[in-house]
Amino acid sequence: MSRFVERHPAWALIVVIAIAVALWLIFAVWPQGLEDAVGRKRVFLNALFNGITLGGLYFLVASGFTLIFGLMRNVNLAHGSLYLFGGYVGYAISAATGSWVLSFVVAFILTALVGVLLQVIVFRRMEGQDLRQTMVTIGLSIVFADLMLWACGGDFYQVQTPNWLIGPVELPLVTAVKSSGEPVYLRYPLVRLVIFAASVVIGVAMWLALNRTRIGMIIRAGVDDRDMLAATGVRIQLVFVVVFALGAGLAGVAGVVGGTFQSLSPGEDIRFLLASLVVVIVGGMGSIPGAALGALIIGLAEQLGSVYIPTYAIVVTFLIMVLVLAIRPQGLLARR
Amino acid sequence: MSLAHDARVTVRPTAAVQRSRLRGWPEIDNPAAWAVAAILLIMPLIANGFFLIEIFATTLILGLMALSLMFLAGYGGMVSLMQLTIAGFSAYMVAVFGVSGNANISLGWPWWLAVPMALALATIFGTLGGALAVRTEGIYTIMITLAIGAAFYYFTNQNWAIFNGHTGINTVATPNFWGVNWRADIPFYYIVLAVAALCYFAVDYISRAPFGLALQGVRDNPRRMAALGFNVNAHRVAAYAFASFVAALAGVLQVWNYRQISPGSVSVGACIDILIIAVVGGITRPVGPFIGALIFVLLRTFALDFLVKLGLDGNRFRLLIGLGFLAIVFWSSDGVIGLWQSWRRRQRSGAGSSSGRRDRESGQRSSQGSRHG
Numbered sequence: 001m002s003r004f005v006e007r008h009p010a011w012a013l014i015v016v017i018a019i020a021v022a023l024w025l026i027f028a029v030w031p032q033g034l035e036d037a038v039g040r041k042r043v044f045l046n047a048l049f050n051g052i053t054l055g056g057l058y059f060l061v062a063s064g065f066t067l068i069f070g071l072m073r074n075v076n077l078a079h080g081s082l083y084l085f086g087g088y089v090g091y092a093i094s095a096a097t098g099s100w101v102l103s104f105v106v107a108f109i110l111t112a113l114v115g116v117l118l119q120v121i122v123f124r125r126m127e128g129q130d131l132r133q134t135m136v137t138i139g140l141s142i143v144f145a146d147l148m149l150w151a152c153g154g155d156f157y158q159v160q161t162p163n164w165l166i167g168p169v170e171l172p173l174v175t176a177v178k179s180s181g182e183p184v185y186l187r188y189p190l191v192r193l194v195i196f197a198a199s200v201v202i203g204v205a206m207w208l209a210l211n212r213t214r215i216g217m218i219i220r221a222g223v224d225d226r227d228m229l230a231a232t233g234v235r236i237q238l239v240f241v242v243v244f245a246l247g248a249g250l251a252g253v254a255g256v257v258g259g260t261f262q263s264l265s266p267g268e269d270i271r272f273l274l275a276s277l278v279v280v281i282v283g284g285m286g287s288i289p290g291a292a293l294g295a296l297i298i299g300l301a302e303q304l305g306s307v308y309i310p311t312y313a314i315v316v317t318f319l320i321m322v323l324v325l326a327i328r329p330q331g332l333l334a335r336r
Numbered sequence: 337m338s339l340a341h342d343a344r345v346t347v348r349p350t351a352a353v354q355r356s357r358l359r360g361w362p363e364i365d366n367p368a369a370w371a372v373a374a375i376l377l378i379m380p381l382i383a384n385g386f387f388l389i390e391i392f393a394t395t396l397i398l399g400l401m402a403l404s405l406m407f408l409a410g411y412g413g414m415v416s417l418m419q420l421t422i423a424g425f426s427a428y429m430v431a432v433f434g435v436s437g438n439a440n441i442s443l444g445w446p447w448w449l450a451v452p453m454a455l456a457l458a459t460i461f462g463t464l465g466g467a468l469a470v471r472t473e474g475i476y477t478i479m480i481t482l483a484i485g486a487a488f489y490y491f492t493n494q495n496w497a498i499f500n501g502h503t504g505i506n507t508v509a510t511p512n513f514w515g516v517n518w519r520a521d522i523p524f525y526y527i528v529l530a531v532a533a534l535c536y537f538a539v540d541y542i543s544r545a546p547f548g549l550a551l552q553g554v555r556d557n558p559r560r561m562a563a564l565g566f567n568v569n570a571h572r573v574a575a576y577a578f579a580s581f582v583a584a585l586a587g588v589l590q591v592w593n594y595r596q597i598s599p600g601s602v603s604v605g606a607c608i609d610i611l612i613i614a615v616v617g618g619i620t621r622p623v624g625p626f627i628g629a630l631i632f633v634l635l636r637t638f639a640l641d642f643l644v645k646l647g648l649d650g651n652r653f654r655l656l657i658g659l660g661f662l663a664i665v666f667w668s669s670d671g672v673i674g675l676w677q678s679w680r681r682r683q684r685s686g687a688g689s690s691s692g693r694r695d696r697e698s699g700q701r702s703s704q705g706s707r708h709g
Contacts, residue, residue, distance in 0.1 A: 075475050077482075130475045131415060135615060135665045138608055142658030150652065270604045274486040277479050285476070311494055318487040322468060325480070329471040 029174050029183075039308075045173060045186050047307040048300070053192040053261070055299025056199035060254035062276035062283075062291045063206060064247030070223045070286025071243050073130055074123060077137040079251055080273030081144035086111045086252025087259040087268070088148060091157045100162040100260075107252040115248025119241050141269065149266050159259040165191040195257050202250070203292055210288060219243060223286055278317060282324045284331025293333055376529060385521045389593070391637065393525050395629045396532040397593060400586035402614040402625030404579040407539050410619040411548055412575040413555030418465055418481040419583045420610045421488045424602030426458030426587030428492070428499060430508065431597050437507030441500055447511040455584045462580025463573060470572040485607040492599040504598025508591050519592055528589055532626070535582050539622040542578065551575055612661045618671030627672055632657070 005012040026048070030041045038044065065079045076082075089110050090103035097103075118140070126132050168187040177183050210216035218239055221229045230236040258264070258272065275298065280286075283294025301320055305313035324332060375382075379392060405419045434450035436442040445453070469480045492499040499505075510519035518524060542548040551571050553561045558568045591597050600606075609632070617628025639653040668674040 073475065075479060077478075132665060134415075134475060134478055135611075136662060138611065139658050139662035139665060142608070142612075142654055143662065146652060146655040146658060150655075270486070274483060274604070277483050277486075281476075281479060281483065311496070314487055314490040314494060318483070318491075321480075321483060321487075325468055325471055 026173065029177055042186065043307060046188070047303045049186075049188055049192070051300035051303035052296065053196040053299075054303055055296040056196040057254060057257050057261075057295075058275050058279050058299050059203060059292050059295035060199050060250055060257060061272050062279040062295055063203065063288055064250035064254075065276040066280045066283070066286055066288065066291045067219075067243055067250075068247040069280065071219060071226070072123070072240055075130070075134045075137065076247075077134060077273060078118070078141040078144060079137075079247075079276060080269035080271070081141045081148070082111050082114065082248050082251040083255045083258065083272045084148060084264065084266075084269040085114065085144065086255030087159070087264040088152050088157070088255070089252065090256030091159050091259055091264060094159050094256075098160075100160070100165075103159065104253055104256050107256045108249040111252025111255070112245040112249035115244045116241055118248070119244040123244075124237065124240075141273075145266065145269055148269075154266055157259060157264040158262075159256060159264075161191050161260055165194055169193065189261075192261055195261065199257075202253075203288070206288055215239075215242070278321050280331070281321055282332060284334025287331065287333045290331055290333035294331070379529075380522045380525060388521050388525050391633055393528045393589075393593060395626065395633045396528045397586050397589050398610070398613055398633065399617075399626035399629035400532055400535055400589070401583055401610050402617065402629055403535060403539060403622060404582040404586070405610055405614045406617075406619045406622060406625045407542075407582065408575055408579045409614065410621070410624075411543055411551050411555065412572060414469065414477050414572060414575070415611070416466070416469065416481040416576070416579070417478060417607045417611055418462070418469075418485045418488075419579065420607045421485040421602055422458050422462040422465070422580050422583040423587030423590060424492075424597065425461050425488065426454045426584035427591035427597045427601070428505070429454035429457050430588050430591050431505040432498060435509035436505050438500055438505050441498065441505060447509070451588055454588060455581065458584035458587060459577060459580045462583065463577040466576025466580070467573050470569050470576070482604070482607070485602070486604050489599055489602050489604055492602060499599070502599050504596060504600075506596040508595050508597065510592045510595065519595075524592070528593075531585055531589060535585065536622050536626075539582070543622070547571070547574070609657075612657065614671075616661060616664050616671050618673030620670050621673060624671055624673050631672070635660075 025044065035041065061079070061083055064082075065076060068074055068076050068079075086107040090107040093103040093106045094100055122136055122140070123133055126136070167190060169190045171186045171188055173186040174183045208216075210220060218229065218234055221234075222236065222239055226236065254272075255264070258268070262268075279291055279294040279298050281294075282297060283290030283292070297320060298317055301316045302313060305316040309316065328334075376392075380388060383392065401419050401423050404422075405416060408414045408416050408419075430447075430450055431438075432441060433443050433445045433453050434447055435444050443450075465481065465484050468484070469477045472480060492504075493502050495501065510517075512518065516523055518527060543552075550561065550566055553564075554566065554568050554571050561571075562568050590601070594601075613628040613632045614625050615628070616631060617626065618624030635657060636653065639656055640651075643652060643656070664671055664675075668678070670677070
């Protein structure tokens with residue numbers, strides 16, 4: 001951190017000012033002039049929170065994608081299909097048993113199993129042939145999409161939110177002050193906050209597992225130099241299977257999350273595949289912190305964009321990607 | 337890695353010896369090629385309107401888009417998923433600058449002004465996208481071009497000022513001059529055939545011209561080419577520019593064919609269809625994309641009836657496409673052409689003729705090319 005400040009004092013100053021402005025926008029009561037120019041503070045705060053929670057969902061999808069890519073150089077374009085599959089499984093379980101938590105567990109296990117099967121049956125046969133693997137994942141995504149359309153139809157599904165999570169919660173953030181001088185606080189859906197907290201917990205757990213455990217050390221070594229790791233006697237195929245299962249399982253969990261606070265339908269698979277592509281391109285391929293930063297940026301850009309420049313929201317996302325590619329082609333937090 | 341490169345260097349002298357023969361017209365001594373050309377020319381005598389337009393003209397248009405992808409992937413080693421997006425952009429531009437049913441959007445230019453404008457803009461669009469994509473290498477190209485294609489799809493869906501949102505632009509006017517309605521079945525078929533033939537021979541010519549050879553060098557070993565003084569990225573961007581032009585031509589023909597353009601025609605699934613067409617046909621020769629397109633169009637048109645006749649659900653057409661694509665990717669590195677060549681080789685095994693050796697070499701080259709991505 002201090003090295004960054006020493007190297008780029010101008011950038012550091014800009015970042016500090018930006019953070020200060022953002023904090024002021026969040027915590028201060030907006031003066032009348034600003035509300036006239038930009039709109040109500042409640043709208044801004046809602047968009048901000050939607051963006052952050054959407055970023056949490058994007059992180060769940062993209063982290064599995066980037067993990068698989070980082071270790072196996074496998075651009076898994078069927079990742080969106082795994083997301084949708086997890087969502088459908090979660091919907092079926094929660095509709096059958098009524099247990100929201102159980103749907104996460106089952107979705108994780110089943111999508112992880114699909115991931116294991118894919119790795120063992122398909123990708124192990126064509127190791128090192130990046131392009132062919134990618135083609136195969138494209139073919140698989142088409143087949144999966146059609147199978148799921150066959151099984152579930154074209155309807156919209158929404159995973160039932162459990163009773164104890166329904167309803168808004170009052171946050172200690174002032175949106176406006178009534179004429180009587182009484183402050184109005186922001187009310188926000190509890191389930192979104194819980195899901196965001198869960199994705200933060202999962203992210204931190206992944207970071208800890210990667211940086212503080214032995215298996216994490218092996219995975220990081222594999223990301224850096226796969227051949228050398230295999231030469232030291234690590235059973236690399238086993239590591240591949242574990243990582244693929246974890247990445248696929250995360251996509252499945254993300255599917256249940258997405259099914260809870262958005263909806264599931266054919267086409268969502270491509271939407272989330274695109275989101276994770278953009279997130280890892282922005283954040284840096286193969287980097288978990290990069291996926292977190294990229295997800296936050298893209299989620300915020302999408303939500304703030306859809307509130308303040310509705311027609312061009314998708315263009316903002318795209319421009320961010322172009323900008324990152326122009327300045328840092330390897331992504332914001334990638335090492336190479 | 338380096339071993340493979342050295343092996344390829346020892347192969348090169350034979351290629352140089354054959355060069356004089358390679359310089360000649362493509363397939364001029366091949367009776368099958370003459371037969372196909374003759375059949376294509378007299379097609380209006382054989383086929384009626386439905387087959388002529390829905391099957392053969394559509395095949396040629398899709399084949400053109402896949403040809404632009406084949407040029408990038410086969411000779412440049414860059415698998416771009418945005419070729420359909422470029423074609424769609426060009427189609428939109430024809431509709432926006434030309435005459436259409438949406439008078440509030442279309443500027444109403446005559447076709448001979450609107451089409452060059454659309455071609456120029458689409459080529460610029462594709463070149464800029466390519467300049468973005470060449471900043472990264474290999475497998476990343478797929479991701480970036482897919483992201484560009486998807487962004488364009490969502491943008492056309494949301495933008496009402498230029499692209500008219502998800503309804504798109506309808507009743508696009510088609511050219512009508514010299515007393516001929518060029519969208520009538522037979523004239524339109526000949527336009528499509530002429531453009532396809534031109535592009536086919538252009539790609540074939542470029543692959544043997546100095547630029548094409550340098551591009552293939554860039555594909556096989558960018559570092560060595562850079563050391564030899566070639567500007568690697570400039571070659572790649574130039575390849576994107578040429579491929580974009582081919583795709584833009586296809587886009588103009590497509591909008592004339594359907595007379596309308598909507599976000600559905602530039603969806604992500606359609607982008608991937610172009611990749612499927614090119615890969616199924618084979619991405620080492622310019623004829624591959626057209627074969628792939630013919631298979632794809634036939635499947636798309638008749639799979640429903642065929643599946644129903646077998647007593648299966650007719651809506652599982654995409655499943656069939658996906659499984660077929662998977663099978664091709666699994667068993668052949670060079671699509672249907674590769675399967676055909678390996679079958680021919682097995683027929684003539686042991687003969688050791690010079691053309692057999694050439695086939696084997698090209699097959700080897702293609703498998704290496706696809707492995708390097």
